Amino acid sequence: MASAREEERRALARDLHDGPAQSMAAALFGVDMAISALDRAPAAARDELLRGRELLRDALDDLRALMAGLRPRLLEERGLLAALQALAGMTPLWGPTVSIEGRAFGDRDRLPADIELAIYRIAQEAVSNARRHGAANRVTIVIEQRPGTASLEIADDGQGFPPRRIGPTAGRGQGLPGMRERADILGGEFLIDSTPGRGTRIVVTIPLPMAGAGSKEVEQ
DSSP states (O other): OHHHHHHHHHHHHHHHIIIIIHHHHHHHHHHHHHHHHTTTOHHHHHHHHHHHHHHHHHHHHHHHHHHHHHSOHHHHHTOHHHHHHHHHHHGGGTSOEEEEEEESOSTTSOOOHHHHHHHHHHHHHHHHHHHHTTOOSEEEEEEEEETTEEEEEEEEOSOOOOGGGOSTTOOGGGTHHHHHHHHHHTTOEEEEEEOTTSOEEEEEEEEOOOTTOOOOOOOO
16 A cells, blocks of 8 residues: 555645645735735735635635545544545535435445545545546545445546546556555456546446455555
């Protein structure tokens, strides 16, 4: 999982840079402007401070969303569907509208912990890609448990990309190798279908262990 964790670190660094870091830098610039304008233009200084306050509120919302994604407590306590629904609830703050559909999932249908975490991380990265690279407005996530398998399908209405860019080493800037690796480690299948102007569709199928078989420990 080394490369997958490295991809996550890069993705987190990008999210911090593009979200909270930029908001806080803009807020700091506004505060400096307000300080310099206090004596000569108090009204303008007040406007800058109010703008800085809104930027800091936005940065706090972004940080809370990132923190929730780093340690998905709901995943441990209530399972995959609840965690994905929470992820969908946070995205309007910073990205596309996400809808979730779960089939045969719930408190009595928990998957092994390593499989739940892998599916959650893949969905999380796919939603981030849809916002960052695809400029998508909508993302649909369907998770389904069938006899012997768990499947995840993520479809967006974003920009998509040419089929020739799809391959085992494609999309390094988009976290695709890490997503593929998570599926591979669990013996799963990872498929991407994307067309310019027609969005992207990702399908992941992971075999479930037989009853009584143990699960692997997976790092977050």
